[in-house]
Amino acid sequence: MRSVKVATRYLYAPMMLLGMNGAGYYIVATGLSYAWLLLVLVAAIGTAFAAERVLPTHDEWNHSHGDDTANFWHAAVYETSAMSGVVLLPLIAWLVPWDGIWPHGWPLVIQVLLAIVVADFAFTMVHYWSHKLPLLWRLHAVHHGVPRMYGFNGLVRHPLHQSIDMFIGTLPLALAGMPADVALLLGLAISIQLIVQHSNVDYELGPFRNAMSIGRLHHLHHVNWGKEGDCNFGLFTTVWDHMLGTFQAEPSREIKATDLGVDDVPEFPKSYWQQLVFPFVYEPGKGVKSAQAKLPPSSAPSNNHLHPAE
DSSP states (O other): OHHHHHHHHHHHHHIIIIIIHHHHHHHHHTTOOTHHHHHHHHHHHHHHHHHHHHSOSOGGGGSOOSOHHHHHHHHHHHHHHHHHHHHTHHHHHHHSSSOOOOOTTSOHHHHHHHHHHHHHHHHHHHHHHHTTSHHHHHHHHHHHTOSSOOGGGGGOOOHHHHHHHHHHHHHHHHHTTOOHHHHHHHHHHHHHHHHHHTOOOOOOOGGGTTTBSOTHHHHHHTBOSTTTTSOOOOSSBSHHHHHHTOOOOSOSSOOOTTOBSOTTOSSOOOSHHHHHHHHHHOBTTTBSGGGGGGSOOOOSOOOOOOOOOO
């Protein structure tokens, strides 16, 4: 068992980030059916869940907090929306009266890396402003309401906030002429990154620890210690956080299992439908007590501990 834990600690991140994305690249590059990419995504989720049982950062995060059903629907809606965006690429290309500036002649792997660099900057900036602007924070707070970190939580997004992410993060790439092959691999890379970023796995990154926006850096981003979580906004890398001055390598104290969430909403709504309504009744800094009657009823138990609101 010790050898399995050691392997998980050092191989989980490269297996997910390089192995799963590499499998997706092989599928697309060799002309196999795009449907195989779904199998890669399922394998990534299964690998994350297995690794969380072998080497959890906090054992408490492996247990349901009454959030399983809502998280399943978030994941389903997230991936369906992402796939719909890829399907729209040909329509966008048809509507745009120019050929775009996309470097179609470059090797596929370089095109994917270019898309990741551009998307990393765009998503980081949306994330940054989602913590600064109250209107965006109301939507983004649904993601920060999670009471624990595990693979599915990376896919917890309010659909409106995901639409804003996609509009700003990927529409410029589509308008530039990004082909469907690159868009699919970018979408896969983002999904896998979100799974790894929120995994309850005590993995090591070695010299890449402060360069990649995953692991303990992202745990710190989710703490409910007032404004201390307003750091480490990057999706793939910490490059833009260094430029924004928002990079923070270490927390001011040890992060406990109960240190996550929205600090002014200690009883965050549990059901998917409540979370859809939440941004429209939540007033940052005032919690949701005065709006509870406006939320759909939930049968889920309440045992949440939660993060900062703007």
